[in-house]
Amino acid sequence: MPLFGKKTVHFCAICSKELKHKYKPPSGSEVEGYLCSDCHIEKTKEAVLKQQEEKARLQEAPDTCAICKKELVQDTDLQNKPRWQWNLEAGSLLCKSCFDTMEAKYQKELNYCVICNRKIGFIRYNPKPAWNLKGQMCRECWDKQNAITKGKV
Ligand SMILES: [Zn+2]
Ligand SMILES: [Zn+2]
Ligand SMILES: [Zn+2]
Known part of the structure; x- marks a missing residue:
């Protein structure tokens, strides 16, 4: 053993x-x-x-577009860093067409009255938070909106 x-x-x-x-x-x-x-x-x-x-x-x-999820392979796509105002995740990239769409919308919000769509000049008015409007307004529309909401109170 x-x-x-x-x-x-x-x-x-x-x-x-x-x-x-x-x-x-x-x-x-x-x-x-x-x-x-x-x-x-x-x-x-x-x-x-x-x-x-x-x-x-x-x-x-590959990087993908934060909006349409398209793969970003072209240099033109990889240059489109979204603006922080667009509320996208940090480091997000956009394809050229989504970027252009967002940019156009942004420029529109920036330069046109959200109510009457008229181009607003140097002086613009921000809607009151209670109005629930995104963008800026011309003087006329702001006054109108203000009068309406005041009338309600
Ligand atoms: Zn073994
Ligand atoms: Zn896209
Ligand atoms: Zn207006």
Whole structure:
């Protein structure tokens, strides 16, 4: 009867070979227990490959338009940083056509009366918050709106 003493025998979690040297599985692998050197090398290679693939995938992922989700591949698309007033996520990019649409809308809000659509000059009026209007107003419309809301009170 051979005596093994108190020494615990470990087996490789993959190939079940008895282990003289125990290797811990690389971080990120799902193997539990210990590995022999051969399996450890294999698993480490796998883990490194997986990491590289993930990295490559992240780098390859193209930027997408924050509005239409179109992939931004052209230089003209990648230059369209939205204005902060548009309330888009930080770092968002827009494709050329979405940018142009937003810009036109923005310019319109900036330069035209939100009520009568007339181009407003240097002097413009901001609607009162209670009016729930987005944009700016000409004097005439502001006075009218003001009179209406006052009449209601
Ligand atoms: Zn093994
Ligand atoms: Zn777009
Ligand atoms: Zn107006």
